[in-house]
Amino acid sequence: MLYYIVRRILMMGPTLLVISLLTFFIIELPSGDYISNQIAALKSSGESSSVAKLEFLRKEFSLDRPFMERYLIWVGLWPGPHGFDGLIQGNWGWSFEFDKPVEQVIGPTLPLTVVLNFATILFVYVVSFPIGIFSATRQYSWGDYGFTFLGYIGLATPNFLLALILLYFFNRWFGLSVGGLMDPQYIDQPWSFDKAISVLAHLIVPTIVIGTSGTAAMIRRLRANLLDELHKQYVTTGRAKGLKENQLLVKYPLRMAINPFIADIGNLIPSLVSGSVIVSVVMSLPTVGPVLVAALQSQDQFLSGFILLFVAVLTLIGMLISDLLLAVLDPRIRLGGRASS
């Protein structure tokens, strides 16, 4: 098991490297950089006093070097103007737009981003698991039809539109501000029990909104897997030998059906993270989503680059956890070495 975990974590290294290179390439795609654009703007308005300062900044952030060098400096594998000082050394870069280190700009939003994403994954698990079992064991019952119908609606409604619709109706019917992280009266208040409750209440709606389509997909998947297993001979054998129905279900078919279920959660994580970014923008939650949009629009390259990388790493960690869970459950993967996908 330990061997598997170590192998799996080591495999993340090259992946991370490729992803960081890809990210850096994408954020460098727009022509020019933040500072040279500013210089151009200043020059066109005939102002040249602060150009010298900006030129200095360009040197300071080594924006004048070739691409590969800039990338390596950013990651921290190449000495910049101040020696090795990049992501590996814990320097997340400088946000030009906010004129602050990236760390300070998005530091406060990171915990919420992580919490929101893991809450969503948990929601998907907790909701789809019992419903999937229910639908499979009571196939063609009213409950089964009801959940299938809900599932189709959930799959088809894009989450940011769902967020918009919910925002509208909550506002209309309850006069409730669903957006934001807490009720307005708690903003800038010290932490208290009521404030925590308010934050939790505001997290419920986004969690549901982001998780709906994933939950619907998982229910369908678990139902199909379990139905396949339930019709197999060993289930009949177990029943004939007098096992109680619940015991039988938990001991044999469920264990078989749960495997692809957990593997699929890993595949779902990228879309969940995607969903959390845009839903946060719509519902104005202080996660990295709104900051990313702003950074992309103002071409604040180090800020947007770090957020993209952060989001990717979050996804990778989620997939790692789902892989490890799979290994715990399935000895074939633990001992055989690698997950078949």
Next chain:
Amino acid sequence: MTMDVKNTPVREVEHYVDPTPFNPAVTEEMTAEQERYYQASQWKIMWWKFKRHKIAVWSGVVLILFYMCVPFAEVIAPYGANNRDSMHLYAPPQPIHLFHDGSFVGPFVYGMTSEIDMETLQWVFKDDPNNVQPLRFFCSGAKYEFWGLWEASFHLVCPAEGGTMFLLGTDRLGRDQFSGLVYGARLSLTVGLIGVAISIVLGLFFGGIAGYFGGWIDSLIQRAIEILRSLPELPLWMALSAALPVTWGPVWIYFGLTIILGLLDWPGLARAVRSKLLSLREEEYAKAAVLMGARPKRVITRHLLPGFTSHIIASATLSIPSMILGETALSYLNLGLRRPAVSWGVLLNEAQNISVVTVYPWLMAPVLPIIIVVLAFNFLGDGLRDAADPYK
């Protein structure tokens, strides 16, 4: 009870022999129905199987209706997409009525009176029950350039002379929402098609060479696919479309967007192509063809390709909705298309501020066609996927 077989007298069993000549091959003969089935081409059988999936067929019909907006947007929309009516800012939808004062008039809308609410400083529109404005059909109304080529003024339906017809209300600048939706369909619905075409080409290419060459090329492409699939799509789409130059015109931005959407979507298709190619290569008919001396080109085009085109079409159909949604999300966030280009996402952009939406809920109208189209594509794709394996 046991019977002693030996002691029972042997009795001749009477039997009857049919004197008509017997042809042993008769069991092989088929009914007309079966014959039709076995002689039909693969595509015909798929069509029969697809037809049985009622929801998928209806989804197809709905989609065809929506896609009529693409060539005929100018004719269907009563107004131009960017025509402003400064007298009707944020005008509410005008419902279509049939009866006025208990008598049948035909489809008409009531005219609106407007006044300023001095407290909120907003225009308040009210139906004027005395002002009946019958709609005109096959009429000439607002002028437009059909496909940007020649001038015309023919419309399917127009407001009464001097009247208005805002079926879904107007926005901040008095632009008709319904016309916006019709014109927006042109871009929103084709983004998915072109994007999928790009992703099919990429998917066929990479999946094809991975499945054909195998070895290290295969594992390299597999790793690349794994990495791309483990990245959240939307943030990458956002970053890529933010990289499109601001100086580009709407047409170029549109093509840039479709390429971006297609660029990140191919891994799924490539993986499907590869695994299908690998499994089809092992099929007996493919082996038989090779043994009979068919050259690779013939094996691929005559035996392998027909085997998986249906699958490709089905999975492509299923990936169109995510592209439509991608475009909508990007334009909604101001990172995609912008006015004067009109797409459903651009229209939704007006609904970004929730306090505006609460006062003018009709700004959310684009949500409805988006959900319908996405749902329809999902059902259609499900139906196609079931029909793709007609012999199952």
